[in-house]
Amino acid sequence: MTQIYALIDTLLPFDWTEFSYMKNALLAILLITPLFGLVGTMVVNNKMSFFSDALGHSALTGIAIGVLLGTDNYLLSMMGFALVFALGISAVIGSGVSSSDTIISVFSSVGMALGIVILSATGGFAKYSAYLIGDILTVQPEEILMLLVILVAVVLVWIFLFNKFMLSSINADLASSKNIPVNLLQNLFMIIIAVLVTATIKWVGILIINSLLVLPAAAARNLARSMRSYHFWSIGISMFSGISGLIFSYYAGTAAGGTIVLVAAVIFFLSFFISRHTERA
Amino acid sequence: MKHFLRKSLAAMLAAMLILTGFSGCVRQPQTKPSFRIVASFYPMYIMAINITNGIKDVQVDNMAGQHTGCLHDYQLQSSDMQAISQADVFLINGAGMESFMEKVTRQLPKLRVLDSSNGVPRIQDESGEVNPHMWVSISSYMVQLQNVAAGLEKADPLHAKQYRANADTYLQKLSDLRRRMHEAIDTLPNRNIITFHEAFPYFAEEFHLNIVQTIQREPDSQPSAKELAETIRIIRKSGVKAVFTEPQYQQSSAHIVAQESGATVYTLDPAVTGPDDVNAYLDAMEQNLKTLQKALR
Numbered sequence: 099m100t101q102i103y104a105l106i107d108t109l110l111p112f113d114w115t116e117f118s119y120m121k122n123a124l125l126a127i128l129l130i131t132p133l134f135g136l137v138g139t140m141v142v143n144n145k146m147s148f149f150s151d152a153l154g155h156s157a158l159t160g161i162a163i164g165v166l167l168g169t170d171n172y173l174l175s176m177m178g179f180a181l182v183f184a185l186g187i188s189a190v191i192g193s194g195v196s197s198s199d200t201i202i203s204v205f206s207s208v209g210m211a212l213g214i215v216i217l218s219a220t221g222g223f224a225k226y227s228a229y230l231i232g233d234i235l236t237v238q239p240e241e242i243l244m245l246l247v248i249l250v251a252v253v254l255v256w257i258f259l260f261n262k263f264m265l266s267s268i269n270a271d272l273a274s275s276k277n278i279p280v281n282l283l284q285n286l287f288m289i290i291i292a293v294l295v296t297a298t299i300k301w302v303g304i305l306i307i308n309s310l311l312v313l314p315a316a317a318a319r320n321l322a323r324s325m326r327s328y329h330f331w332s333i334g335i336s337m338f339s340g341i342s343g344l345i346f347s348y349y350a351g352t353a354a355g356g357t358i359v360l361v362a363a364v365i366f367f368l369s370f371f372i373s374r375h376t377e378r379a
Numbered sequence: 380m381k382h383f384l385r386k387s388l389a390a391m392l393a394a395m396l397i398l399t400g401f402s403g404c405v406r407q408p409q410t411k412p413s414f415r416i417v418a419s420f421y422p423m424y425i426m427a428i429n430i431t432n433g434i435k436d437v438q439v440d441n442m443a444g445q446h447t448g449c450l451h452d453y454q455l456q457s458s459d460m461q462a463i464s465q466a467d468v469f470l471i472n473g474a475g476m477e478s479f480m481e482k483v484t485r486q487l488p489k490l491r492v493l494d495s496s497n498g499v500p501r502i503q504d505e506s507g508e509v510n511p512h513m514w515v516s517i518s519s520y521m522v523q524l525q526n527v528a529a530g531l532e533k534a535d536p537l538h539a540k541q542y543r544a545n546a547d548t549y550l551q552k553l554s555d556l557r558r559r560m561h562e563a564i565d566t567l568p569n570r571n572i573i574t575f576h577e578a579f580p581y582f583a584e585e586f587h588l589n590i591v592q593t594i595q596r597e598p599d600s601q602p603s604a605k606e607l608a609e610t611i612r613i614i615r616k617s618g619v620k621a622v623f624t625e626p627q628y629q630q631s632s633a634h635i636v637a638q639e640s641g642a643t644v645y646t647l648d649p650a651v652t653g654p655d656d657v658n659a660y661l662d663a664m665e666q667n668l669k670t671l672q673k674a675l676r
Contacts, residue, residue, distance in 0.1 A: 117608060119635045218454055225628065233601040236631040344604075351605035 099239050114348040119235050123354065126237040127340040129245040130298055131310075133252055135336030137294055138315030139329055140287065144267045148199055149187065149288070151308040152206035153295045156183040158213025158304060160296065161226055166216065173297065180292040183209060188288055192281075232303025234344070234354045248297055252290060263287065264325070306359050313362035314339065320369035335365050412438035414535045417466040419443065419477050420450055421651050422514040423495065423527075425659050427470055429549040430528055432657055434541050440466070448627040448651045449512070449578070450476055455483070468493050468534050470527060474501060476511035493530040495523035502580045515649045516581035517557040517664065521550055556661055560586065560668050567675040571619045573610065573642070575633055578625060578649040586671075591619055594632065602632050614640035621674035623647040645674045 106121050114120050141150055160176030167175060187205050191198045217223050266273035266280040274280050291311075299307055318331035343358030350357070413436040418424035424441035431437045442459050443450060463469055464487055471477045473496030484492050499519045502510045513519040528546035532539040564586045571589045572579075583590050594602050594610050602610075614622070614636065622642045624633040627649075637644045647670060650663035 114604070117611060117639050119607065119639065120604060123604070223454065228601060231601060233631070235601070235604055235607065236635065348604040348608070351603045353601065353603060 114345055120344075120348065122237045122239065122242060123234045123344055124341070125242050126234060126245060126301060127344055127358075128337070129242065129249050130302070131314075131336040131340035132333045133245075133249050133294060133298075134310050135314045135318075135333035136252060136256060136329065137290060138311045138313075138336070139318065139332045140263060140267070141291065141311055142315040142319060144287075146291070147308065147312045148202045148206075149184075150291050150295060150311050152187065152202045152209060153180050153184060153292055154299065154304050154307045155206045155213075156180050156209035157229065157296055157299045158217070158226075159183075159209045160213075161229060162213045162216035173300075176296040176299065177293060180296045181289060184288040184292045185285060188285055229299060230304050231353060232299065232301050232306070232355045234301040237301055244297065248293065252294070255286070255290065259283065259286075301355075303355050306355050309359040309362065310336070310355075313359065313366050317362070317366040317369040320366075320373035335362065335369075339365060412436050414438070414468075414538065415466045416440070416468045416470055416531070417442055417462050419469070419471045419480065420447060420453075421445060421653065422520075422660065423470050423472055425650070425653075425657070426495070426514075426520075426524055426527055426549075428655075429657050430524070430531060430542050430545050431538075432545050434538055434545075437535070437538060445655060446652050450479070453479070455479075463487065463490065466490065468531065470495065472496060472511060472514065472523075474499070474509050474511040474513060491534055493527060493534070495526045495530075497526050498522060502584065504577070510577055510580050512578040512649060513581045515578055516585040517553055517560070518585055519581055520660070521553050521557075524550060524553070552661060556664055557585075560664065563668055564588075564671055564675075567671065569620055569675040571617060572675075573614060573619055573622045573636070574647070575622075575624045576628060578651070579623070579647065582647075582649075582667075588675075591617055594636065607632065607635060610636050611639045614642050621645050623674075625649060625651075627652055643674065645670050647671075 102125065103118060103121050106115055106124065115124070141147055156179060157176050160179035161172045163179055164172035164175030169175065183205060187202060190201050190205075195201075214223070217226050262273070262278045263283055265276070266278055266283050270280050295307055295311075302310055314336035315328075315332045317335050318328050322328035322331045339358050339362035343361045344354055346352070346361070347354040347357040415438045416427050416431065417440045418427045420443040421441060424439065427439045431439055440462050442462060443453055447453060460483065463483065468491050469480075469484065470493045471480070473494035484490055496511075496513060499513050499522045501513075504510060514523060524546060528542055531542045535542070570587065571591050572583070573592050573594065574583075574590055575594050577593055579593075580590060582588070592610055592613050594606060613619075619640075620642055622633050622637050622640075622644050624644060624646055625648065626646050633644050636642070647667050648663040650660045653659045653663060656662070
């Protein structure tokens with residue numbers, strides 16, 4: 099870690115990298131934003147942005163379960179609950195009773211409401227409100243290592259399974275006729291989102307985690323001309339918003355998470371006007 | 380079949396509605412207390428159980444409960460409303476701590492609201508807002524105690540003598556503690572401290588401590604990167620040795636500040652949560668005394 103810090107000091111000899119909490123935050127953002135950019139492409143393609151939002155809300159119940167179990171580390175309880183939650187949504191959607199956006203809203207409300215009821219039962223909800231906004235500045239070196247592991251795992255999944263993911267999202271019938279396990283892939287993708295969302299929620303916050311997942315990919319879709327460039331744009335925009343948002347928040351004294359999302363939103367609107375302009379031309 | 384299921388669901392919902400209606404009548408206390416006090420939050424509750432100590436037919440309730448802490452974002456529950464509407468006296472800290480309760484108390488014109496903060500010297504922040512955490516100073520707490528005792532004597536003349544006697548005993552304990560704390564703290568060499576959340580200005584004034592900086596004024600918001608950096612620079616320059624957090628709030632940012640600046644993190648308790656015990660306030664202050672002796676050496 100000291101070597102990485104030294105490297106950052108040499109490469110970026112600025113005011114904002116003086117303290118190690120900013121270095122940690124920078125490293126965390128360098129790992130989180132490509133993850134969000136990458137997974138976001140598929141979330142936007144598969145029209146699953148509601149789904150990832152619901153998973154974010156479920157984190158509140160996950161924390162509440164952790165509190166009930168008496169653990170200090172809520173990561174496992176959040177992740178466990180989010181997995182059950184994701185598979186539950188997937189199963190109910192699969193049964194075809196209501197449309198998927200209705201079902202997701204139902205689950206999302208349950209996740210949020212159950213969390214609020216349990217956490218405020220003892221009157222101490224204020225303790226957990228940090229999770230609503232998140233705080234990237236409190237990230238610790240061992241947590242950065244965990245993010246690195248997740249990033250590597252997701253990239254590996256992407257390299258090996260992207261084509262199958264893509265085919266099953268475009269045409270599920272064609273995919274299953276080619277012996278691609280469509281449901282299994284769908285569930286695997288939901289698990290990836292669940293792990294990603296719950297692992298990062300402490301730093302990004304329940305209220306804005308979905309924006310970070312959706313905005314860069316949505317902007318990239320306006321600009322990209324191929325699947326490959328879609329991915330590059332999405333990861334690029336995500337990283338750019340993350341880093342510039344962090345630096346801006348340091349000098350302006352604003353909340354880091356919100357600033358990052360605002361940068362991404364500005365880029366989205368720019369991309370929107372650019373794509374309209376090029377369509378007309 | 381489906382039709383049957385649907386009908387039974389409707390029947391179930393109706394049954395639940397009726398049952399909840401009934402359960403409202405079931406909750407009656409066995410013996411009716413002659414006088415009911417509802418305290419708004421923990422410090423007021425501890426004060427009230429001291430004043431009513433040993434009096435059998437006076438009931439004291441704690442509205443916010445033992446774990447809430449300050450009432451910054453307290454969510455009123457319907458059981459609270461029920462307790463308040465049945466109370467003879469609603470005991471509040473005042474000075475803005477219970478500002479959200481004004482709407483409630485206005486609806487209950489018969490309710491006697493006892494404001495403990497009358498005559499306590501106020502501390503304002505730069506923006507002119509009154510800091511309500513006055514009970515953290517023992518001297519202010521004693522004035523509040525006098526106010527509450529006087530108010531209760533007036534509201535419930537039947538028990539006035541006992542209230543007075545209990546209040547005097549508690550006052551004696553508090554003033555002993557205050558003397559001992561002054562003896563121990565006044566001689567400590569370091570006087571500069573950094574605190575999180577604005578609970579300690581009254582305490583600092585009492586013991587002539589100098590709060591160099593307060594980080595994270597509202598406990599549920601996170602300090603920005605800029606604020607952290609400024610704080611770290613202030614600590615490095617001024618040589619402050621101790622950063623104080625509260626047991627009620629998460630302290631990750633305090634540890635960041637401490638790590639970067641070389642200061643140590645200690646816990647000071649504003650006695651805003653704790654056990655259901657008459658000596659809770661005294662014990663919390665004893666603990667603070669020990670902490671300060673260690674931190675400011």
